[in-house]
Amino acid sequence: MENAFIIAIDLGGTSAKLAILQPSGDIVSQWSVPTDISDEGSHIVPNLIAAIRQQVADLHLNMADCLGIGMGTPGTVNVQDRTVIGAYNLNWAKRQNIGEAFEAAFGLPFYLDNDANVAALGEQWLGAGDGASDVVMVTLGTGVGGGIVSAGELLHGGSGAAGEIGHLTIDPHSSIQCTCGKVGCLEALASATGIMNLARLHLTHTQHQTEVSQRLAAGEALTAKDIFTAAEAGDAFSQEVVKQFCNYLGLGISHIINMLNPSIIVLGGGVSQAGEFLRANVAKQTEKYLFPALLNTYEIVLATLGNDAGILGACQLVNLAR
Template structure:
């Protein structure tokens, strides 16, 4: 009988964890705050303590599990099991994550980039429908991506595959934290939508609730922009049109390159649903080559906040199968 798996989805504010069956079904899930104090030195010990406590409280034993997978921000060295440069975790120096967790819990441990892990989750149990060729793009604080071809994650020569957020969509556009200008991330992330909204509101002369909010200094979020667009606000619809034009352009070019079965859109911005998906699909179809347009489908992610933990568990399963 196959053993269960442990999945960890490490984020800047919350760490989500789950016990997952070999079939990808969540049996237990929980979360803890991510303590980034002291250069992130408490993060891994807190994860270890939490897993040990959950195993005890759930009447499992460590022998009921075959391995642990984890998705994390930052630059990941999969072979070494280390992370560096996860600045939202205060991990500036190299972190020997695998040595700590594997040493404390005694289970094989696999580490991967968080966007790749979310892609694996959707591929395994979500909108990917187990197609062998799937692209996942996550629209959150930034824009991340993961590419699965032939059933395998693609990393590239230096781990840079799937950096969809840094596809250039506007020459000499907004400055990106990566050092380039005009990256998709600067327009289609949650913060990017707010930036676009601020600039377009400054030039807008018509009647708009969003314009009133901007002028009065109220906090604007991407959720508010899409809500107002859905309710007929002219300015909000113009902002959504611009954001989805850039997103459709980027995804069309990705599809022209690898022609996946599905491109899955997840992350907080994707909660806008069809208000995001329909115009993005229209611009995607304008950009994509005909045979690609007819075969690659854009879909919304299905797993929500569970994608990372499920995908991380699938990493552990893949590793276990490789070892057997």
């Protein structure tokens, strides 16, 4: 169809990003709506449906030309049933029949996946993955998320939980507990939260009295960005913390490479804004732990799509199903 388009949704706890795109990924229209999580999140899907209807009407589009709707959401997703459960930041503790609601509203094919998977698919398709068939995205934010594209398709695993990279045990002897209840998870040691965990722990035995260590000891609120910026500027305490952070992250990535043999590993999320300083240090640490035959078979790169990764990945969900 000459006028064919795809509707994409990237649902978050604060807002949902929506877009109407051409199948090529070119964005025709993009907007956002607040996520109303009141009443156990019961308003979220109706609000999304209403927002789509309004935008399609405003653009004078013919829904007969729509190839489908793709959506990324937090929580545990059943891709076949198009349901999600356990999206607690949305107040979706119970199972949500999202696909059923959207198909009843529009009569169109509807595809649903976890938001980290969808972002990985977007980067693999039109971002830093450069269209390679085997790509893993590691998202470094408050926690650590991930998505795995293998042979051009998202991996979901037996129960849909493939890609829980953040809960690889990286240091079983660590004193730092993860929110999942385990100790030594990658998420507890190599996220924005993790680097602050490491900094506070390192403060107890460091020999370096620097501006950052003194601010931390005084109880000043610092961020991951503060630590990386200071490390790059030569702060010795911060450099030690970043080295430990990159060592943990490199170890985690080495397990991914040894197991899945991806050609590209994409670093995304807020922490990845530390840029080449982060990427180069992580790449150096990763090499130490690799099976020698896999050296020089991959690239570690920074994500390029930013906030558009989710909507582009949601668009590609529809493309892959056609």
